[in-house]
Amino acid sequence: MLPSSPAEPPRLAAPVNPGACSAEAASFERRLLAILDTLPDALFELDLDGRYLDYHSPRADLLAVPPETLLGKTVHEVMPAIPADACMAALQEANTLGFSTGRLIELRLPAGHRWFELSISRKSNGAGRSVSFIVLARNVTQRVASEHKLQRLTDLYAALSQCNQAILRCTSAAELFPIICADAVNYGGMKMAWIGTLNAATGLIVPVASSGEGTAYLQDILITPHANQPSGQGPVGTAFREARPVWFQDFLHDPRAQAWRARASEFGWASVAGLPLTCHGAMYGVLSVYSGTVNAFDDSAQALLLEIAQDISFALARFADERERNRVQMALQDSEERYRRVFHTSPDSVNINRLSDGLYIDVNEGFERLSGWTADEVIGKTSQEINIWRCPADRHRLKRALNRDGHCYNMEVEFCRKDGTVATALMSAALVRFDNVDCILSMTRDMSDIRLAQERINQLAHFDQLTGLPNRSQLQERFEFVRQLAQRNGESLALMFLDLDHFKNVNDTLGHTIGDRLLVQVSQRLAGVLSAGDTLSRMGGDEFILLLPSATEESASQMALKVLSVMAEPFIIDDHELVSTLSIGIALYPHDGDDFETLSKNADIAMYRIKRSSHNNFCFFTPEMQSHSARRLQLSNALYFGLTRGEFLLHYQPQISLQDGHMVGVEALIRWQHPEFGAVAPSEFIPIAEDSGQILAIGEWVLRTAVTQMKAWLDAGMKPMVMSVNLSTVQFRHPDLLALVMQTLQMAGLPAQYLELELTEAMAMDNPTAAIALMNQLHEQGVRLSIDDFGTGYSSLSYLKKFKVSKLKIDQSFVRDIGDDKDDRAIVTAVINLASSLGMQTIAEGVETPGQLAFLRLQGCDEAQGYYFSKPLPVDQLEAFAKTMTAVP
Template sequence: MQPFQQGRFVMPILAKPMRPALVGIVVFLLAGLVAGGLVYRSEQHRRQLAQSRALAMAADHAQSLQQNLQQALGPAQFEQVVARGYDYVLWRIDPASQQRQIIAQSAKVPLDAVDFELKVPNAKWTLSVAPTTGWADPQGLSLKVALAALFSVLLAYSAKQAGAARVRANELQVDVNAQAVELVALNQRLQSTLDALPDLLFETDMDGRYLAYHSPRSELLGKTLHRVLPVAVADICLAAVHEANAVGYSHGKQIQLALPDGAHWFELSASRKPGLPGDAPTFIVLSRDITERKKAEIKIERLTKLYAALSQCNQAIVRCSDASELFPIICRDAVNFGGMKMAWIGMLDEADQLIKPAASFGSGVEYLEGIEISVDLSGDKGRGPTGTSIREDRPFWCQDFQHDDATAAWHERGERFGWGASASLPLHLKDRVIGAFTLYAGEACAFDEAAQNLLLEMALDISFALDRFADERERKIMQDDLRDSEERYRKAFQTSPDAVNITRLVDGLYVDVNTGFERITGWRHDEVVGKTATELNLWGNPADRMRLVDALQSEGRCNNLEATFVKKNGDIFHGLMSAEKVRFKDVDCILSITRDITEKKLAEAQIQQLAHFDQLTGLPNRSQLHDRFRYALSLAQRHGDQLAIMFLDLDHFKNINDTLGHSVGDQLLVDVSRRLKAALREEDSLSRLGGDEFILLLPGTDEAQASQVATKLLAAVAQPCQIEQNELVSTVSIGIALYPNDGQDFETLSKNADAAMYRVKQASRNDFRFFTQEMQTHSARTLQLVNALRHALPRHEFELHFQPQVALQDGHIVGAEALLRWRHPELGMISPAEFIPIAEDSGQILAIGEWVLRTAVRQLKQWLDAGLRPMVIAVNLSAVQFRHPNLMALVTRILDEAALPPEFLELELTEAAAMDDPPAAIAIMNKLDEHGIRMSIDDFGTGYSSLSYLKKFKVNKLKIDQSFVRDISDDPDDKAIVTAIINLASSLGMHTIAEGVETASQLAFLRLQGCDEVQGYYVSKPLPKDQFEAFVRNSIS
């Protein structure tokens, strides 16, 4: 049996007791050998005791290891082992190479050492010790064996000693076993202590290779720090190891690791382990989790920076005078002092609802270049933090910029600039949101409650500054205005064209006057100052000054007081005075400004005359007549009387103006006014409305009396008058409306009288008519058509019909007249004779005429393109169209649009329209002729054409009115007129066309007289476009 088994000391014990007789025999027969055996056993006993002491010493050292591993591995601890007379070696089995690795050893290698197993974090170490002098002395053993043989007599004593030694050996075995158990318990307590540590403990070599780990992480052993940790973190750990190698220890280095539950901060402590000479150094590294402490430090640091930024912000607010100076400082301080990555201030543009950067600073300011941020919720650009903050007037905290949906449009930019969180705070000016202060932090969740409160305070301070800037601007403006006002007052006092003066309130003593006062009154400054108004006799009516003083005493000021004043030369002038009570050298005074309004008063009188009377005739105008009507109406209502309103219009007055000139026309109007007024009673009122229209008010007049007055007026106007060698005879058309039957107010009565006069014009002229209900119906119909015409074009209610024009020479269709038709959805087909005059009067004829011209030209072009026989399209022009300056451009544009040659278009103009202004008509016709556009005179023979003008007209054709054609077969006069027209046209080189041909006899007469063309129901009635096309094609076939 070996005395040492598996690191434990085992005492050999006999299996059973030896009998005394056998012992005696052995003693006496083998005395020397027994003695030597006893001596040997004695040496074994001594060795066992030495090994027990070694184990005890190793256990003590193990306990030291458990208490403080780093101190236990230090040189001082191992020197104590050597001092106690032992050699040692601390070793382990390398997991990688499975070779024995020396951790520490004495200078002398122990021989026949005892082993003690020691558990350390993630490893098993073995401590081997042996006495420096060895367990026994071989020479002493030989000597003792020899002596035992010589002194056998001492065997009995030796046996006794041997028995005692056996007893002591058994006791020693018990002690050793107890010491071993205690060492194991100590080792377990050390392991429990290490396991209970919240810190990480591991051992590395100089290259950062894991040698041991106190937690079960065996997969780390043999790996380097750079294989396990991020490069930056591994570099910090390795730096701690190198520092420990240089100075023995390292403390305070910090690392951050991303763990499943988030980022954690650790603080590193490293120390170099003692080792045997020549051994590679190893290091114990302690890693303590300081995440909570670090968070608190970061929070304190962040708040400290924000406090600093807030302080800088407030200092800047005190220093700066406007936003353009303040905003860049605020952004810079938020970054430099507040720890932000970037900050910017955006202002809302009310016009386009976009947020425009006003100032920015920090990493990523180029992010703002070309950026489009809106407050409009309908687009993505308006749903971000800044837009939301301004739109909803609230702070917007984005704690995770890269994952917040609100910042989706800017994730790419935010990642490039390293933004983890953002905050947008609304800025106000006078409680109105005008912009936002936006900041970006480098880490997520950067804005806790304390940070938010500081930033909100900063935003409030900025808004306060904006209010202060605005107030300061207003104050400065007010100061400037006050200074300017004072300067203006000084200049106004001296340079005002008005009379400015200061007088004492109590007695009117003049204190000061300006040059305007001198100019207007004629009094010099030295003649006035020191004297009173009474002494100077300036007030035309002294009572006016008393009114001024009373107003100043009660109100403190008086505005626009009109009064008369006396100049130095005695002339009277009208003045408009404004004054207020002031203190001047501690005396109540009057500061007054008086403007000379003499010319204005005269002008007002003239304007009053113009406002109520006609300048040409001196008759009251419509406004004055209306006032007189109200008075007459009140009398009629009080007494139950009637009154009459007459509407008068001179017949053919325009012809006089056009032929004899406006001067003659004006003299005629004055003469007519005199005659009319002479035919009236004193209580009657005659008014000129304008042009050749007059309106007459006859109080207390019934129908019979009104007839008598109208007859007298017709006779008075019809008298010849001599004006500039011209004897003129005029007639007048009169319409009459009576109160109360025809209306209860002036507007209704004058409108109805006008309607009655219009019927006279349509009938015979030089007559009068009373208003009837039929006229009212006609007026209502007219109004209805005026309103309906406004919608006819947009609703496509107009259509064109086409009436063929046939050449009498060969019977071919050579043209077509485009005739306008109006098919109203409710009123049905409306005659052009009814709606064309209404369109002309209401100003709608231009748009309608353009539609007719464009539609007719396009239709002819379509027919020509479809192979229809070439023909001319005739389109009627109204007088308004013909006189319009844009006529030429309109016609050529329409022809160009349709690509129709101008020789296919013929414009028809009535004789009356052509003779309205013959020189102008000649100029227009010449332009049309230059462009190859034909002209014809419609309704020829119904007007008053001058042959001198007719021959100058560029006209291709005369159109004989159907009123002459209708009775041509029976009426000699009509035959003569038609024959004369045909002969006239032939002599002037013009063609003729007769309209309204309905019978064969009419056709035969016209052919006989040499008429060129005819149109009428005898050939065909006006046809819609499709029927007309079919008619033309059938006539060809």
């Protein structure tokens, strides 16, 4: 099908319009031939028997048969059997279906092996005439080579993984080497692999393990490490002698491989690599791998094979260390009997460790009592292996003292017992030498009881005895530390003064015992809302102070709302159900003061303003900050009435297919039009709704409204598409989400295939096991799922492949700058390729320019949405958009 080209290759005859004049026909023919000359591919016309009728090819290097021998002959007469059969199969398919695409054939041309992809169309030649076929042969050699290279790398990655697993399991080279050879063949795509070591008696490198086809090649093979002998010039001898990797990319034609050329030709070895294996830097042996492909070891393959060899060398060093450890242990144990009785009579913990690595040589019964570890569990292991040092700095202090003075007396340290508890102890240690091995002899006395007493004294001095919270002196110390950090980093901090409303009534009516128990429960509730670094202190009576490092007015407002919310539930004390609220004043550093006294005074003033006005509320010391928190509180209250008063509505943003430019879906986006505040942005009211728990009712309304609208559009004859609805974190965690979704679809009468639920990457990874279970259930019901804002969070690929997700949504932060930010382009390309490899689609949001659209389409992105196509639209405008739109260019 691919003949060679003469000086002027024949061309397919251009069809002539019988009704046109000869000049017009000639002009038409010239134009058609000019078009054909621009094609980079070979073009043929064949009949159903595979006989060449005509051809056109501007590329002489793609032809293998002289043209004078081509016309009138069949493909089996001009090509080898295998590609000829493939061509005939494609002709039969084109005869049946009208076309055939995608079949590959391989031909040996003067320039080397080439791969071609065939595209065939059936040509009707008019009544009474036999059909013929137009065949286009495209040179895809580079693409096929890339695919083969990728497969080789994939195989080598699999071999590396299997080898590392074997290294973890095995305890000796004799156990490891056969597995390594088998993995190189079974997973790495090698034809044969073997490992050779130097035989001290013969001076030859002999196989000790092998695997694969053609291991008979190794029978009686002679390989020496000496350079002055031909048998030492190959990859194995050179790698052993020079301690470096050696690559023979064309083994059969490499003059250095002459000694083995006959054997290699018999088994078809085309490329061979010799990889040195070392043990603690000394040569141990060579791993040799054989491929049937010339130039099989490119840079990437070499890097992976070197990593395998390095991992094997690491394992050999580990095996040697283990043998040496056992030898030293046995030698030391033989010399210990003379002091064993004295050693074990000490009531304190006594242990002997090797100086070089902390290996336990022996321990007494006092050690077992102190640590909880038995002698059998620790002897032969290091202190790091059993993780006995709670603070690595203690271990380093001990080593420095021993290196400096040879001894260390009464050093206070902390040990981790076997059960996880911490023991405080005094340690004395000295350097000793047993059987020519430097060791550390340690004596340790348990000081936990003394430490507990000290901690109790510290508790009395710095903590409130009723609630266990820090007292005023401890709070002042923490404040000064936090203030210095805030001053150094240019940050603010918040001091909140909290006072129970009407607490005096509890003491007066129920007594101080009930009042104290109420204070304890209040402190427990308040402590439950603290974040890491926050400090809650009791000043006395019913007054508390909350110190919030790195806090802004916004985060302080959020904390105040949490405190008020957690106090809303009644307190149950015996038979009494008590409702207790708080008044909260807030002062910010440095705006409201730069020392503890000033800030606490100003926070107290703000708290009393609430006491005098409303109770169960909070305010800032400055009116400006108070107005900001007041809006948040107003919006939170207004949200309760937004649904019932019909203040919410949905807008819909079109989602466009980048394959044909048509609308394939819409995303439902909520809007809030408040009669007093006007249009409130979702970014402002959604977080408030989530914090207050109102997001469940709002989310249910959004889902019901969107599903009902999609059903109405379908009933009105609109082209079928997908309705995309965002889920909040609170909705996704709700146990009744599946039932709500299915009930909503059933009530609207909408098939599940038209609904797509969007969840963020962070939501899916918060509890991946539960997320997978829920997504599986939704997927089984036919509901589509997509990951929104993909790339802005953290996804473990091991979980991502398990998610029943049909689409990844590329965040607009990456799309915005793809025109001039190479990092964003790389991220977007990686996401598209990742989705494609996992069988998922991709949709890009925030597309606003033709350049962005062109890049996304070039990379294979499936869908897009953004202002380039349309902003989010109300129902009537979306319907008009759908009726008037054509394919987007």
